[in-house]
Amino acid sequence: MPAVPPQREGGRAASCAPDQTKDSEIPVTETPQPPADAPTPADLETLSRQLGRPVRDVVAIPARCVCGNPLVAATAPRLSNGTPFPTTFYLTHPVITSAVSRLEAAGMMAEMNDRLVADPELAAAYRRAHEAYLSAREEIGRRAGTGPVPEIDGVSAGGMPTRVKCLHVLVGQSLALGPGVNPLGDEAVEGISAWWTPDACSCAGAWDTEGQAPDRDLSRHGPQGLPAMTGRPAPVRRMDTAGDPAEREDAAGEERA
Numbered sequence: 633m634p635a636v637p638p639q640r641e642g643g644r645a646a647s648c649a650p651d652q653t654k655d656s657e658i659p660v661t662e663t664p665q666p667p668a669d670a671p672t673p674a675d676l677e678t679l680s681r682q683l684g685r686p687v688r689d690v691v692a693i694p695a696r697c698v699c700g701n702p703l704v705a706a707t708a709p710r711l712s713n714g715t716p717f718p719t720t721f722y723l724t725h726p727v728i729t730s731a732v733s734r735l736e737a738a739g740m741m742a743e744m745n746d747r748l749v750a751d752p753e754l755a756a757a758y759r760r761a762h763e764a765y766l767s768a769r770e771e772i773g774r775r776a777g778t779g780p781v782p783e784i785d786g787v788s789a790g791g792m793p794t795r796v797k798c799l800h801v802l803v804g805q806s807l808a809l810g811p812g813v814n815p816l817g818d819e820a821v822e823g824i825s826a827w828w829t830p831d832a833c834s835c836a837g838a839w840d841t842e843g844q845a846p847d848r849d850l851s852r853h854g855p856q857g858l859p860a861m862t863g864r865p866a867p868v869r870r871m872d873t874a875g876d877p878a879e880r881e882d883a884a885g886e887e888r889a
């Protein structure tokens with residue numbers, strides 16, 4: 633597999649991008665060799681607005697809207713506070729997360745889990761997706777200078793390699809690594825085509841572009857990532873879906889399991 637997730641097609645016209653300033657020069661992640669798809673300060677601000685909370689330890693933007701806005705954040709396998717972080721590819725675009733939540737609510741994961749039991753070929757392909765996830769994480773970790781993260785050795789995300797517990801994880805992988813890697817992620821991408829497709833920008837109005845972006849201060853206050861708030865369709869233009877990605881994913885998986 634490629635060392636670097638392929639860039640999605642499309643330029644960076646950024647016609648719908650909020651506050652795309654080009655003059656900020658402060659790198660957030662200090663890496664010896666910033667990868668080509670390393671997040672810009674404007675990307676990080678967009679991510680924090682999409683999620684309604686500050687983002688941490690983002691190493692790359694492996695999937696973008698045709699307009700250039702981030703769709704997926706690639707996060708270091710160990711956060712700077714030391715926490716192991718298995719969800720390497722985190723879906724951030726509210727239109728997509730909301731649409732994927734609709735699929736989960738409609739029972740798509742249960743149907744996929746039944747097929748994983750009944751279809752050995754699908755199960756094998758899904759296991760390969762798990763391996764691809766681990767390989768991609770290793771590369772992200774190398775670029776981030778994270779070093780070994782034995783706590784999550786062999787552990788991917790989303791229920792892989794044998795179950796589907798979070799479609800957001802699978803879609804995040806499919807968008808980041810491209811079609812043909814995770815068959816169930818690809819199916820979920822197809823399943824949201826009524827709400828989002830890769831060739832059209834749906835950023836307008838999808839998150840708050842006015843006022844102060846969520847900053848570090850926010851992370852010190854208030855209960856974020858409450859299980860009761862997770863696993864639901866992400867409301868559009870609201871800032872209250874914050875939560876630790878790992879917690880959100882786990883909670884979502886447990887709720888639907």
Ligand SMILES: [Zn+2]
Pocket residue numbers: 648697698699700701832833834835836
């Ligand atoms: Zn867009």
